[in-house]
Amino acid sequence: MVICLSKDLEEFPNLxxxxxxxxxxxxxRYVDEDEAQQIEQEIEEETETVExxxxxxxxxxxxxxxxxxxxRCETDKEAEEIxxxxxxxxxxxxxxxxxxxxxxxxxxxxxxxxxxEAGFYFQTEE
Numbered sequence: 001m002v003i004c005l006s007k008d009l010e011e012f013p014n015l016x017x018x019x020x021x022x023x024x025x026x027x028x029r030y031v032d033e034d035e036a037q038q039i040e041q042e043i044e045e046e047t048e049t050v051e052x053x054x055x056x057x058x059x060x061x062x063x064x065x066x067x068x069x070x071x072r073c074e075t076d077k078e079a080e081e082i083x084x085x086x087x088x089x090x091x092x093x094x095x096x097x098x099x100x101x102x103x104x105x106x107x108x109x110x111x112x113x114x115x116x117e118a119g120f121y122f123q124t125e126e
Contacts, residue, residue, distance in 0.1 A: 066092060066100065071116040076109050 010016070066086050073079040080101065087097040103111055 067112050070112045
C-alpha cells in the first residue's frame with residue numbers, strides 16, 4: 001500500500017508537526033571520496049577489534065532435557081511440577097520420573113547442578 005503524504009498528512013498529526021518543525025531536520029553535507037573511504041576504513045578497524053560475545057551456533061539444534069528444566073527451578077515444588085508435566089506429556093518414562101523424584105527428595109534440588117539463570121545460553125565461554 002502506498003500512502004501519499006501530501007493528501008493523507010492530516011491523518012498523521014504527530015508526523016505533520018515533526019515535518020513542520022525546522023529544528024528537527026539534519027543538514028546534509030557532501031563528503032568527498034577520500035574522506036568517505038577514510039571513515040569506512042575507521043569503522044572497519046573498530047569492528048575488527050570487537051570480539052563476538054559468543055559463537056551464535058554454540059547451542060544450535062540443542063534441545064533442553066529434563067535436567068536443564070529442573071536446573072532453572074527455584075524450589076523443589078517447581079521441579080516436581082516439571083517432572084510430573086514431562087511424565088504426563090510422555091517425554092519421561094515412569095521409571096525415569098520415579099528416579100528423578102527420588103533424587104530430588106534424597107539429595108535436593110541442586111544435586112541436578114547449579115541453577116541456570118535467565119540468559120544462560122547467551123553467556124560467553126570462559
